[in-house]
Amino acid sequence: MTEHRETSLGLQDNTELLHRISARLADRFAGVFAAETVERYVFESYAALARTAKVTAYLPATTEHFANDRLNALAKSNAVAAGVPEVLFVCVQNAGRSQMAAALLTVEAKGRIHVRSAGSLPSAELDPDVVAVMSEMGLDLARNYPKPLTDDVVRASDVVITMGCGDSCPIYPGKRYEDWELPDPAGQPLETVREIRDQIHARVKTLVASLTKETTLP
Numbered sequence: 001m002t003e004h005r006e007t008s009l010g011l012q013d014n015t016e017l018l019h020r021i022s023a024r025l026a027d028r029f030a031g032v033f034a035a036e037t038v039e040r041y042v043f044e045s046y047a048a049l050a051r052t053a054k055v056t057a058y059l060p061a062t063t064e065h066f067a068n069d070r071l072n073a074l075a076k077s078n079a080v081a082a083g084v085p086e087v088l089f090v091c092v093q094n095a096g097r098s099q100m101a102a103a104l105l106t107v108e109a110k111g112r113i114h115v116r117s118a119g120s121l122p123s124a125e126l127d128p129d130v131v132a133v134m135s136e137m138g139l140d141l142a143r144n145y146p147k148p149l150t151d152d153v154v155r156a157s158d159v160v161i162t163m164g165c166g167d168s169c170p171i172y173p174g175k176r177y178e179d180w181e182l183p184d185p186a187g188q189p190l191e192t193v194r195e196i197r198d199q200i201h202a203r204v205k206t207l208v209a210s211l212t213k214e215t216t217l218p
Helices: 015-028 035-050 059-078 097-109 128-135 151-156 190-216
Strands: 086-091 114-119 159-163 176-179
Touching (some): 086 097
Parallel strands (some): 086 114
């Protein structure tokens, strides 16, 4: 039986598995990033997610997804030509408002906008009441997970929308920034969480109309 070392994070050492993830992503990004860059992003993503992970069984899978998204963001920010508009929703824990906004925008945009969300101090898991009210709309957030806010996803975004996270989001010239003042659903009655969801949905529809109009202009 293979002996596992304990890391400083108190988790089993997944070095070999992370190397395999790095190899897969290096193949995917061949010609875009060096294998060393991909590996660094994989190990950094693992460390960032492990800090708040309650259940470690899915950590390698979420690491691969998170690292892949960060590398896509980095590739986009390095590219000269702009393609589909990129929107980033940021709140403190990435467990409520920003997750609802990202899910609603994904549906409303119908592939015309690329959507991300992140948290300045991400929680270990999504708010169960948020998952419940979104499921009422037929949107399954059960597999989603809170993600740390990283510089690369901000750089890649055309629009950054903050929700109660103060000055934690870095500011870059040329980006469109909005602050949506909405109550935090954490600890609120279910009816209040529904009201917050509906407020976000209305704002998302306005955002879609704005961005799709901008991208169709000559």
